[in-house]
Amino acid sequence: MYDTPRPVGRAPGARWDGSPFSERTSAARPVGVPPAPSHAARPGHHAPPAPDGRHRYDAGAEPDQWRAPETWGLREPRRDTGSAHPRTDAVIKRHSGRSGWYWLLLVPVVASLLSPYYNHMEPVLGGMPFFYWFPLSLNVVATACMLAVHLATKRGR
Amino acid sequence: MPRFQDHYPQFVIFVILFATVTVLGFASARWRRPHTLDSLDEWGLGGRSFGSWNTWFLLGGDLYTAYTFVALPALMFGAGAVGFFAVPYTVMGYPLLFLPLLRLWSVSHVHGFVTTSDFVRARFASPTLALLVALTSIVATIPYVALNMVGIEAVFKTMGLTGRWPVTLAFLVLAIYTYRAGLRAPALIALVKDALVCFTIVAAVLVLPFAQGGWGNVFHRTAARFDETGSTMAGLLLNSNQHLNFITLAIGSALGTFMYPHAMTGLLAARSRTTVKHNMIALPVFSILLGMLCLLGYIALTEDVQPVGADPAHGRIGDLNTVVPRLFDQIGPPWFAGVAFATIGIAALVPAAIMAIGAANLFARNVYREFIHPEATAAQEARVSKVVSLLVKFGAVSLVLFLDPQFSIDMQLIGGVVIMQVVPTVILGLYTRWLHRWGLTAGLIVGLLAGIVMIYQIPERGGPHGAIIRAHWGGSSYPLWHFGLDTQVTVYAGFVAFLLNLVVAIAATVVLRAAGVPTGHDRTRPEDYTADAGDPRIDKLSELSDGELAVAARSG
Numbered sequence: 001m002y003d004t005p006r007p008v009g010r011a012p013g014a015r016w017d018g019s020p021f022s023e024r025t026s027a028a029r030p031v032g033v034p035p036a037p038s039h040a041a042r043p044g045h046h047a048p049p050a051p052d053g054r055h056r057y058d059a060g061a062e063p064d065q066w067r068a069p070e071t072w073g074l075r076e077p078r079r080d081t082g083s084a085h086p087r088t089d090a091v092i093k094r095h096s097g098r099s100g101w102y103w104l105l106l107v108p109v110v111a112s113l114l115s116p117y118y119n120h121m122e123p124v125l126g127g128m129p130f131f132y133w134f135p136l137s138l139n140v141v142a143t144a145c146m147l148a149v150h151l152a153t154k155r156g157r
Numbered sequence: 158m159p160r161f162q163d164h165y166p167q168f169v170i171f172v173i174l175f176a177t178v179t180v181l182g183f184a185s186a187r188w189r190r191p192h193t194l195d196s197l198d199e200w201g202l203g204g205r206s207f208g209s210w211n212t213w214f215l216l217g218g219d220l221y222t223a224y225t226f227v228a229l230p231a232l233m234f235g236a237g238a239v240g241f242f243a244v245p246y247t248v249m250g251y252p253l254l255f256l257p258l259l260r261l262w263s264v265s266h267v268h269g270f271v272t273t274s275d276f277v278r279a280r281f282a283s284p285t286l287a288l289l290v291a292l293t294s295i296v297a298t299i300p301y302v303a304l305n306m307v308g309i310e311a312v313f314k315t316m317g318l319t320g321r322w323p324v325t326l327a328f329l330v331l332a333i334y335t336y337r338a339g340l341r342a343p344a345l346i347a348l349v350k351d352a353l354v355c356f357t358i359v360a361a362v363l364v365l366p367f368a369q370g371g372w373g374n375v376f377h378r379t380a381a382r383f384d385e386t387g388s389t390m391a392g393l394l395l396n397s398n399q400h401l402n403f404i405t406l407a408i409g410s411a412l413g414t415f416m417y418p419h420a421m422t423g424l425l426a427a428r429s430r431t432t433v434k435h436n437m438i439a440l441p442v443f444s445i446l447l448g449m450l451c452l453l454g455y456i457a458l459t460e461d462v463q464p465v466g467a468d469p470a471h472g473r474i475g476d477l478n479t480v481v482p483r484l485f486d487q488i489g490p491p492w493f494a495g496v497a498f499a500t501i502g503i504a505a506l507v508p509a510a511i512m513a514i515g516a517a518n519l520f521a522r523n524v525y526r527e528f529i530h531p532e533a534t535a536a537q538e539a540r541v542s543k544v545v546s547l548l549v550k551f552g553a554v555s556l557v558l559f560l561d562p563q564f565s566i567d568m569q570l571i572g573g574v575v576i577m578q579v580v581p582t583v584i585l586g587l588y589t590r591w592l593h594r595w596g597l598t599a600g601l602i603v604g605l606l607a608g609i610v611m612i613y614q615i616p617e618r619g620g621p622h623g624a625i626i627r628a629h630w631g632g633s634s635y636p637l638w639h640f641g642l643d644t645q646v647t648v649y650a651g652f653v654a655f656l657l658n659l660v661v662a663i664a665a666t667v668v669l670r671a672a673g674v675p676t677g678h679d680r681t682r683p684e685d686y687t688a689d690a691g692d693p694r695i696d697k698l699s700e701l702s703d704g705e706l707a708v709a710a711r712s713g
Contacts, residue, residue: 142252
């Protein structure tokens with residue numbers, strides 16, 4: 001919500017009429033089109049400031065900390081990380097960014113760095129010295145390793 | 158000197174293919190037409206909607222530039238085995254950055270980042286560091302755009318077309334349709350470019366060696382040619398002093414490539430994490446083509462191709478960038494030479510357009526919006542970016558036309574070294590926030606200065622005995638004897654600067670953390686780095702259809 005102020009701190013029942021998505025305007029919406037969520041905006045798609053004129057960065061984490069307006073075009077996503085989404089929690093677990101398979105990615109990297117070991121004419125393949133065909137063939141190894149990592153760490157398996 | 162009168166068929170084919178992509182470029186504004194192009198997400202990132210195939214063509218067309226196509230074979234032609242660093246470099250790049258780039262894509266997707274500086278700004282809460290990263294990237298990119306023009310110019314020279322108007326005209330047309338359509342234009346042209354590149358390289362690699370009786374003969378004759386010149390540096394294999402340079406050059410280039418704004422633009426235009434993965438897996442196909450293309454430098458050597466402006470009697474080597482175009486001109490039938498010339502020309506347009514867009518996005522986001530007009534709307538931001546993309550292109554044109562092209566080549570050399578200096582901030586920043594923002598800033602500055610000073614100290618050598626031709630800016634192989642070591646071993650200057658950068662950043666972090674200097678507020682969260690499109694954890698308006706958006710905008 002870097003540039004998207006949210007109406008916060010208003011009295012219960014008070015109407016924030018500045019919202020572009022407030023109930024008042026919803027009549028203009030064609031039937032069958034769901035209302036756009038009021039908290040989100042594209043960069044630069046400015047919702048008017050909150051009635052108290054203050055912008056707020058993070059509604060969830062630091063409820064008491066107000067920040068000066070900082071509008072530099074980035075949106076703060078709405079987060080929903082509670083146990084309300086059991087599937088999401090499973091995804092988070094599945095997707096913690098760690099996997100033993102990732103070590104495979106080092107194979108083509110390390111092999112490419114061992115130039116003293118492939119700096120030879122022999123064995124020749126199709127007329128090409130080892131120094132030339134070996135690094136070229138590492139492209140295939142790189143693809144194979146990345147493919148293996150991709151398949152092994154795919155979500156939802 | 159090649160004469161234009163002898164190149165009518167080539168020129169006609171060149172013009173036809175060039176006209177085709179121009180039409181495509183203008184038509185691309187209608188491709189997956191959004192309601193408005195007036196935002197960086199639409200104009201600068203093609204709506205962040207490219208699927209695996211589009212991204213593959215786009216990144217392939219983007220990372221493998223015309224300059225690589227002419228300069229790498231030229232390097233092999235002149236320097237032998239060292240030029241083959243391009244292959245380990247491109248092999249390494251994708252597996253090395255496979256995981257970091259996925260994280261970068263995810264965090265950018267969640268927060269709507271358009272540039273690497275956006276990420277740095279949010280992660281480290283430091284406008285200064287973000288500005289430095291943005292300026293470094295812009296400075297590194299402009300000469301790269303210029304060099305793509307050098308690529309086109311090499312083709313025109315080979316066809317006997319001299320003068321400034323052909324290049325200027327080509328870039329003018331490019332500038333207009335990129336201004337209108339944004340990233341969609343190069344993305345669509347990339348389809349043609351990659352098809353032409355595949356055809357030309359595969360045809361050349363299948364046909365040319367067999368005219369000489371197979372690769373075996375090519376390598377034998379090349380070895381003989383290198384022996385004749387008696388150079389100690391050029392050969393079919395690396396000599397023992399070259400390994401360190403070869404490896405550091407490869408790893409440095411691999412790390413640096415994806416820090417360029419054009420790589421970032423291509424990456425962030427991808428629709429999902431899976432799209433990015435598919436691309437990392439499939440892009441090595443282009444690396445194989447690139448490796449084959451490098452070997453054309455040897456074929457040119459054995460076919461006794463003379464670069465434009467070469468005068469062996471007076472020891473002049475001429476414009477080595479014309480080696481590949483001259484090879485096609487000399488060996489192939491005229492129609493094939495025409496196709497090959499058009500390939501190089503179009504291969505220059507795609508990356509030049511994307512580089513200009515990437516650099517312009519950096520300016521619009523991290524200079525204009527951050528420092529000049531913080532309340533800018535998306536439309537204003539996009540307009541600034543469009544205008545800056547024009548300025549970048551014309552700046553690059555004037556670099557080539559009004560200054561010695563050698564200046565652009567030197568600048569690009571520096572560009573490769575300086576772009577590496579943002580690696581600690583961006584790549585390590587994706588994993589840890591331990592490094593302090595001011596430590597990273599200090600490291601970046603030290604790295605930039607050290608890199609530039611080192612390149613300045615390197616003299617250019619030429620001829621069989623390695624006589625000094627120019628005292629400064631002579632390459633990126635830094636001799637270790639500068640550090641007081643008694644050796645002829647050289648190392649890639651960018652890599653040394655990168656290590657210095659890292660050491661300074663770490664040392665400064667220890668001091669700053671001990672002194673309790675605030676680290677700022679991190680706006681990203683751990684789960685942002687693994688988020689995917691359509692993730693239930695994030696909620697993003699751009700995943701709504703355009704119709705809903707329009708309704709939302711109207712009712713606002």
